[in-house]
Amino acid sequence: MDEEEINQLFKSKTAANWLIPYRKKWHLQENEGVTLYDPAGQFFGMGIRKEDKLRYFDYHSTKVLDMPPKVLDGTKYTHNFEQSVCIQQALDDDIKIQIIIGKAGTGKTHIAMAAALEKVFKDRKYDSIKLIKPVITKSRLGEDIGFLPGSVKRKLLPKMRPFVEKLRQFTNDSDTDEGYKKLLDSGVIEMLNLADIRGADLANSFVIFDEAQNANPFQMLTLGTRLGEDAKLIVLGDPTQIDSIYLDKYSNALINLYENALQNSAPFIAQICLVQMVRSHTSKWFEDSIQMARK
Template sequence: MAKKGKSVLNPSKKIFVLDTSVILYDHDAINNFHEHDVAIPVQVLEELDNFKSGNDTRNFEARSFIRLIDLASKQKIISDWIALAPPNSGKFKVLLNEKPSKTDAEDIYGKGKTDHKILNAALSLKEEYPGSKVILVSKDICLRLKAKALNLNAEDYETGKIKNVEELYAGKTELYNFPETVIDLVKKENLVDVSKIDLPAKDGNHFFLLKNKRKAANVFYNHALKTISSVSTEPIFKIKPKNIEQAFAINALLNPDIKLVSIQGNAGTGKTLLALASALEQRRDFRQIYITRPIVSLSNKDIGFLPGDAKSKTDPFMAPIWDNLRFIKEQFNGDDKMVAKIDELISTEKIAIAPLAFIRGRTLTKIFFIIDEAQNLTPHEVKTIISRAGEHTKIVFTGDIYQIDTPYLDSESNGLSYLIENAKNHPLYAHITLHKGERSELANLANELL
């Protein structure tokens, strides 16, 4: 006898079974499969129940999904297929503890593990609807491999992923054999209307290295004004750019017309140091300098496992930021007045260094906001942070998309890559990728050879 709800499905549609990792990545995932149907194993709801308390982003995602399902179900039974809210969407249901009659994942992989119960839920659905293609969607590579070993279709959650990360926008272009007359004009006038010169068309703000055999000019193209302006290589707050990429980064960080900046690069390229020095250079223009980073423990345990109060728990994760601030202070050795001023900025919390979870729910007005290690954020987290920006706020994301510590994120699906790809043509945004390491020759050896 056909199970209740089976007849409502269109055999030509696909049925996507989502696991917990997908929901914690994007609570709105069930609405992103167009006309196809979506199923959630009951074990996913049980795991989300364990995640719903706390201030971390995954806790927020869990709570948001639970509310979303509650709103969608209303008075309906969610173990039956119910229509999703967006127009032309498919249907949704929760899969209960049903065992497949043919292939049993728990018999093969072991009993008691939630992942194996999720596999069984998908296998049961495959048996129940032989005319539909059932696909398990998971951010967990091992779970996808186990599914494929059982002849069950499995794929990553693709929403928000960058298709070709190797071609990700870098923010700069080198132009060779550029007319000397234009290079001379830029150096003379500093600001030049691009209608007067032959410059490749760009849809957003961009940096150019204009080169000739004997001369060169480094410029910023302002897409809104249709002008190019010379980029300075002068130091800021006693931090001098060591290469032209760093000078481009400083230009974007100091530009009052640019409200959103991203800096991507390997360890040792100076991302965080440049952002912090630029913030201090503009300290009078902002009410507060806020520096944060997502807390990702190598053991993936919550900071609640650590001893002490909130500050004691989070200080180890914030240590790299304090190291950069200490380095800047060292540049003022002998200038007791400036060292005292920096200490005062810290003691009065004009400079605030705290974990990202601590800013949830706040509106950031007249803040210079630096988010370090942004590659450990999801696209939804990046969107949430930017949506907190109030008037006269500048937001800076720094990170290395190839050095990710968060489970289920990679160079294609992390929030920093997502931001670079999707914001590159916006008039308020500028990006630069730093390639050359400046920490030390030894650090460069690690990046280049190991």
């Protein structure tokens, strides 16, 4: 950006005017985020494309997803640049579909769950949170949930463990199960089997579809066509972690949806790839070594 544009931007004190005319040479998708630098190469903020404008926001003042005390007990989320854009997308009510691709440790689950809690319990934008994962009938890791006893919730609970851990963290409930159990028992947070999605009520819901790399495009279509105007869908996944023997890194629902979103850009769709990880050296070694061995 040139100096004149930067000066005009900072002359305004109202959020409505913190918009920069979009330039085609930037080649940005709708809702794509970028870092902004002045002519001297100094970083001064970030921007997200909104149709013919680039909306500026200050990285350092990015909303950090503080929940109401009863939900998060003041828990804050430390974010990097790419996570800052991801948070903006997750909290944007005009974005109805968000696709987040990234390996374990990049913050996918944390951002999605925190945004869902904020939108449902604080903003009252949605009535419920739906957590969905695909059922794998032939897995590299074992059998599907049909071989386990109990209700659908009990069967799905082990698979939803990352979300449960986040709920415990957000409710300051690390030692007991009281907080997250109350949320689950209230019916506001519901775990769903993807195979039964045709009969599910997704109206006015904040829907999180996790591990989409283990679903096929038809399953994604079935889920997507049941979303109404009053629902939001966040799709999470890592194309390098495919458990189904019937899918690969090209044929899975996650990549299919991501590529279609790139080809058919729309104001209500956002996609982002998270790269920066916070993981142990041993965990990263296994991740890199096993993936290299598969190639």
